[in-house]
Amino acid sequence: MEHSERPTTDPATTAGAAHSLAELDDRVTGCRACPRLVAWRESVAADPRAAFRGQDYWARPVPGFGDPRAAVAVVGLAPAAHGANRTGRMFTGDRSGDFLFAALHRTGYADSPTSTDRDDGTTLTGIRLTAPVRCAPPQNRPTPAERARCAPYLARELELLAPTLRVVVTLGAIGWNATLSFLATSGRAVPRPRPPFAHGAELFLPRDTGRPPLTVLGCYHVSPHNTFTGRLTEEMLDDVLRRAGEVAATGG
Template identity: 50%
Template sequence: MPSLTILNREITLCTACPRLVSYRESIARTKRRQFLEETYWGRPVPGFGDPQAQLYVLGLAPAAHGGNRTGRVFTGDRSGDWLYEALHRFGFASQAASTHREDGMQLTGCYIGATVRCAPPDNKPLPDEFARCQGYLMEEIRLLTNTRVVIALGKIAFDRYLKACQAAGFTKPSPAPKFSHDVEYALPWGITLIGSYHPSQQNTFTGKLTRPMFHAVFARARGELEKPSAPPRTPLTSSSGRPNRPKTS
């Protein structure tokens, strides 16, 4: 889909957030010991997957030594190990592990994005950084016209997805959806939104998120997609017709 290709090219060239530019480039220069021989991507990380996807998976931001190193979202880190294993188990991914951009990974019926496209210090984007990146999120959602199910990995992704849709003019759901693990909401614009704890090491190492818990989310998504198709969802647009993109320097 050319429009999605154009969007991803724009994302990789973005320099709108000075703090994030400085951090991602610094990490790419200093590297981590086990990756010293690798050339880090060190740029904003675009979305990845099937442009005709019915499942949209939304994360927080690239990991400093994951996506910021490999150039592909959720690739080359432990969170990605969990995500791609689950996607493979439920028929969305061609293989169970993703280590680099040229590893042959293909997604079928699934697309992966992030609320912020640059690796942030301490994995904590600032409010103005979320705001600058929101236009990219809105445009990605708009272009993925076949989406029926969204899995938000973590409360921040859950809330940012809803915020982006409301900024586009959709009626705010009432009562407002509240994040928890394996929760499901039928949104007024024809999307099923499912929440999941993020497969971060903080969650997986402590047992807050187990593989059976994580698999249950994707089993729920697969079950939703096997139901008869609903009418096409309302296109996502801003009041001006297109989401605003960040202004880059």
């Protein structure tokens, strides 16, 4: 069983030892800490969908992507099996990514409305995309143990972004809760009980010793379930991203 297998990597150790985002990204891509996720991501690559046969799948943990001096971070859930697990870039190669990148382009963060591959030349300005789980999980459902094991990577990423980071946009409840857990652990004055996730939720954390103010914004996830049903529209996502830009520009 996954829970009884001994991890082959310790994210808490490897993440904490990273002194830059580039070093952290390198450590993320070499992680094999969760046997169930390692087996799944590699089995997907070995038997891809017909539309992707012949393509060389990334089939490794996916690092964050974007501006290393970002004022805004977007925190999702996990790579998609035939999306980022295939392309090697967060929110790239699937419908969720298509929806997000189009919005990033409309709101001025991306130089292209599409992102198809980690080598397509797309660049982001002022924003970085990341997730609390770095491997594609079966049925898009990482276990609580897998989320906890992977958490140090997001924590260290947000620490390294801290000098410029002013806003975290969380896509869905898992991103919201993972972000608030890190902030509380790092000593930020997160309210207790913690505010629940909601689309449009906004939590302002004031400046503390050595750290600038930070605002956490809630947004429905860009999953096809939400976008196809109209639960999350283009206008709703654009509003959140524009709000993030406003807060980042004014410092809250």
